[in-house]
Amino acid sequence: MNNLIRELRGERGWSQAELAQQLDVSRQTINAIETGKYDPSLPLAFKIARLFGMPIEMIFAPGEE
Amino acid sequence: MPRFSSKQYQSRVLVAMAIYTAFMLLVWPWVGKTPSMPLKALLALAATLPVLYVIAQMARLIRNSDELERHTHLVALSTATAVVGALTFIGGFLAAAGVVKLDGSTLLLVYPAVVLCYGAVRWRLVRSYGGNALCEETGIRPYLYLVLFGVVLMAVALLYPGRLDDARRSFLYGAAAAMIAFGGVPMARLWYRRKYRHD
Numbered sequence: 001m002n003n004l005i006r007e008l009r010g011e012r013g014w015s016q017a018e019l020a021q022q023l024d025v026s027r028q029t030i031n032a033i034e035t036g037k038y039d040p041s042l043p044l045a046f047k048i049a050r051l052f053g054m055p056i057e058m059i060f061a062p063g064e065e
Numbered sequence: 066m067p068r069f070s071s072k073q074y075q076s077r078v079l080v081a082m083a084i085y086t087a088f089m090l091l092v093w094p095w096v097g098k099t100p101s102m103p104l105k106a107l108l109a110l111a112a113t114l115p116v117l118y119v120i121a122q123m124a125r126l127i128r129n130s131d132e133l134e135r136h137t138h139l140v141a142l143s144t145a146t147a148v149v150g151a152l153t154f155i156g157g158f159l160a161a162a163g164v165v166k167l168d169g170s171t172l173l174l175v176y177p178a179v180v181l182c183y184g185a186v187r188w189r190l191v192r193s194y195g196g197n198a199l200c201e202e203t204g205i206r207p208y209l210y211l212v213l214f215g216v217v218l219m220a221v222a223l224l225y226p227g228r229l230d231d232a233r234r235s236f237l238y239g240a241a242a243a244m245i246a247f248g249g250v251p252m253a254r255l256w257y258r259r260k261y262r263h264d
Binding site for chain 1: 130131132133134191193194195196
């Protein structure tokens with residue numbers, strides 16, 4: 001799955017640690033999501049969408065199968 | 066509520082291991098000499114308390130982890146359980162058939178084997194997600210304490226060889242070597258990352 005988290009975080013000037021703190025996850029989890037190595041659960045994906053004030057489908061897109 | 070961090074976990078494990086080591090050095094030699102069976106059982110069970118505490122802290126760490134951390138913990142634990150379960154099953158049958166001789170104290174190796182296997186699998190798994198299981202959010206200090214603790218144990222074994230029987234000396238050397246290795250490697254890696262990579 002592809003996502004825009006790194007770009008959205010960059011626009012807001014947040015570090016990975018700051019975003020991790022707001023989402024109550026570890027910095028390594030943010031890094032894994034940003035690099036596409038880990039797909040978050042639906043509750044975490046909705047939490048991310050709520051934090052950035054965007055619909056979930058604008059942040060996450062299906063990658064190549 | 067702040068998350069239960071790896072740093073808190075490691076500090077508590079370190080204290081529990083210090084108590085366990087002290088118990089094994091000071092109290093365990095008396096277990097064999099105690100004529101009273103209830104007291105013998107009590108002392109034997111008392112030795113397990115620090116390790117049971119460590120297991121409880123591990124459960125707490127997993128319960129308070131985020132979803133990716135929990136995933137890596139649980140995959141590593143289930144893999145370790147399967148591997149050690151299979152090995153004990155094989156060992157059990159070989160012992161029952163009289164091919165190898167295993168006494169009851171072999172069971173003491175089961176938990177350390179699970180921990181070692183869990184650590185190796187989790188290290189590999191966390192790396193596959195781009196992380197670092199050895200150094201995550203802990204800093205150098207817990208590893209430094211572990212190395213220092215190992216050095217103290219090694220010094221005791223080297224300075225008082227005459228006062229220690231073979232079992233206690235072997236326990237000290239083994240524990241000291243393990244602590245220096247398990248503390249020294251991540252400490253060196255953290256130091257290297259901070260000095261040369263600045264991340």
